[in-house]
Amino acid sequence: MHTIIASLEFPLWLRASHYLNLLFIGLLMRSGIQILGAHPRLYWNDGCKPGSEWIKFTRNKIPKDKLYTSMDDEIPVTLVLALPGDIPPASDFHPYDPLQQLAYAAVVFLLGPFMILTGAAMSPSIEGRFPWYVKIFGGKQSARSLHFLSLIAFTIFIIIHTALVLIVHFQDNIRNIVFGDPNGNTGLAILIAVIALLIVAVIYIWSSWYSLRHKRKMQNALGALVDPVLKALLHREKSKQQYKQSDITSYFWVNGRPPESEEYKRLAQYNFAEWKLEICGLVEQPLALSLADLRQLLKQTQITKHNCIQGWSGVAEWAGAPLTEVLKLCKPLPEARYLVFTSYQKGKGAVKPELEEAQKHTFYEVIDMELARHTETILAYEMNGEPLPIVHGAPLRLRVETVLGYKMVKYLKSIELVKDYSTIGQGRGGFREDFQYYGRSAEI
Numbered sequence: 001m002h003t004i005i006a007s008l009e010f011p012l013w014l015r016a017s018h019y020l021n022l023l024f025i026g027l028l029m030r031s032g033i034q035i036l037g038a039h040p041r042l043y044w045n046d047g048c049k050p051g052s053e054w055i056k057f058t059r060n061k062i063p064k065d066k067l068y069t070s071m072d073d074e075i076p077v078t079l080v081l082a083l084p085g086d087i088p089p090a091s092d093f094h095p096y097d098p099l100q101q102l103a104y105a106a107v108v109f110l111l112g113p114f115m116i117l118t119g120a121a122m123s124p125s126i127e128g129r130f131p132w133y134v135k136i137f138g139g140k141q142s143a144r145s146l147h148f149l150s151l152i153a154f155t156i157f158i159i160i161h162t163a164l165v166l167i168v169h170f171q172d173n174i175r176n177i178v179f180g181d182p183n184g185n186t187g188l189a190i191l192i193a194v195i196a197l198l199i200v201a202v203i204y205i206w207s208s209w210y211s212l213r214h215k216r217k218m219q220n221a222l223g224a225l226v227d228p229v230l231k232a233l234l235h236r237e238k239s240k241q242q243y244k245q246s247d248i249t250s251y252f253w254v255n256g257r258p259p260e261s262e263e264y265k266r267l268a269q270y271n272f273a274e275w276k277l278e279i280c281g282l283v284e285q286p287l288a289l290s291l292a293d294l295r296q297l298l299k300q301t302q303i304t305k306h307n308c309i310q311g312w313s314g315v316a317e318w319a320g321a322p323l324t325e326v327l328k329l330c331k332p333l334p335e336a337r338y339l340v341f342t343s344y345q346k347g348k349g350a351v352k353p354e355l356e357e358a359q360k361h362t363f364y365e366v367i368d369m370e371l372a373r374h375t376e377t378i379l380a381y382e383m384n385g386e387p388l389p390i391v392h393g394a395p396l397r398l399r400v401e402t403v404l405g406y407k408m409v410k411y412l413k414s415i416e417l418v419k420d421y422s423t424i425g426q427g428r429g430g431f432r433e434d435f436q437y438y439g440r441s442a443e444i
């Protein structure tokens with residue numbers, strides 16, 4: 001008996017990996033639940049029309065009489081579940097039988113990779129560069145739904161696995177998983193296991209506490225880890241989207257309300273005849289372009305998929321002037337590295353009232369010269385063949401098709417070319433980076 005058992009010894013790496021798995025898979029699940037709360041609906045279609053979801057985690061009804069944005073639809077998720085979370089108003093030891101082996105193999109070799117593959121299908125830059133890849137999963141929202149169902153499968157596996165370990169020959173199991181063989185002191189094994197579990201629990205609690213308390217440090221630390229990887233892998237990828245007219249979705253969520261300033265209202269009243277886009281900073285030729293001027297430039301039309309960080313998507317046809325055409329006119333100086341897009345809109349329309357410090361600040365976002373020169377980077381004045389609707393950013397908005405929606409400034413007022421953006425706003429490269437701690441890289 002003991003010889004069989006000895007041949008099945010659990011090596012230390014395997015024992016320790018249970019705790020590491022619990023720690024990291026748990027953290028991953030918790031951050032997944034957080035992002036689900038940002039758009040608490042799951043669909044099998046990429047238009048995300050309210051009512052077309054197969055499951056929702058909100059009781060919010062969509063009002064018919066007023067503008068309801070994706071921001072209004074967000075729900076807070078308690079920090080007990082989500083990371084960082086919001087504060088709302090785991091016989092004797094028998095050789096594995098075939099079923100058990102199949103279950104474990106499925107989790108490790110199927111479910112795990114499937115999570116990674118469906119995760120990649122949600123990245124705007126992968127979607128932009130390899131639109132065919134996303135189609136394998138039936139679209140972005142199907143990928144997101146499948147990703148969620150895999151989370152449920154993972155959770156069910158963990159519950160059943162842990163329950164069986166506890167129910168079936170617990171004493172042998174606990175000695176095996178702590179000491180690597182079924183001999184030894186059960187009490188000591190339990191003690192070590194409990195301490196290890198407590199350490200995991202403490203890290204869980206600490207991670208919520210730390211990320212809520214030190215948002216900026218967290219943003220910087222994660223950025224330092226993630227940004228170089230994104231830059232090396234995804235930043236250079238150019239969007240190759242060319243969806244068909246029939247792919248255009250009947251619904252397109254709005255995120256960011258129209259500006260409330262008198263100045264903007266007046267411009268809108270006269271159909272933006274007086275509106276001019278100011279182009280300034282490190283350029284040979286500063287410009288003030290009217291809509292008519294912009295319409296005289298090369299007109300580029302593209303049908304692309306928009307991906308908001310919250311999780312929703314939509315396909316629309318955009319038309320406008322390629323940013324490269326405007327760059328030809330203003331002739332950037334050699335030291336120009338970034339473009340700052342400033343909006344007519346203030347934070348009030350872009351974030352929830354709870355974010356007090358953000359309310360009075362102007363919405364702006366920064367992109368670098370490389371993104372600016374991508375083939376599908378345009379200044380759009382038309383959506384689906386019509387002049388850009390007010391709610392989607394009239395008279396002009398930025399479209400960069402390999403990044404998340406938050407970079408695509410609506411209600412454009414000016415473009416400034418700069419060498420460095422650390423003195424602009426709070427210096428993080430955009431309004432959402434400044435006040436909502438979004439990443440500087442928006443490829444995922």
Ligand SMILES: Nc1nc2c(c(=O)[nH]1)N[C@H]1C(S)=C(S)[C@@H](COP(=O)(O)O)O[C@H]1N2
Pocket residue numbers: 252253254255256257307308309343344345349350351363391392393404405406407408409410411
């Ligand atoms: N001025 C301004 N531009 C903005 C925003 C905003 O709040 N204000 N929201 C951004 C975000 S987060 C997204 S997802 C898209 C939404 O564009 P849409 O409202 O046309 O769908 O606009 C981006 N541009």
Ligand SMILES: [Mo]
Pocket residue numbers: 255307308309310405406
């Ligand atoms: Mo967004």
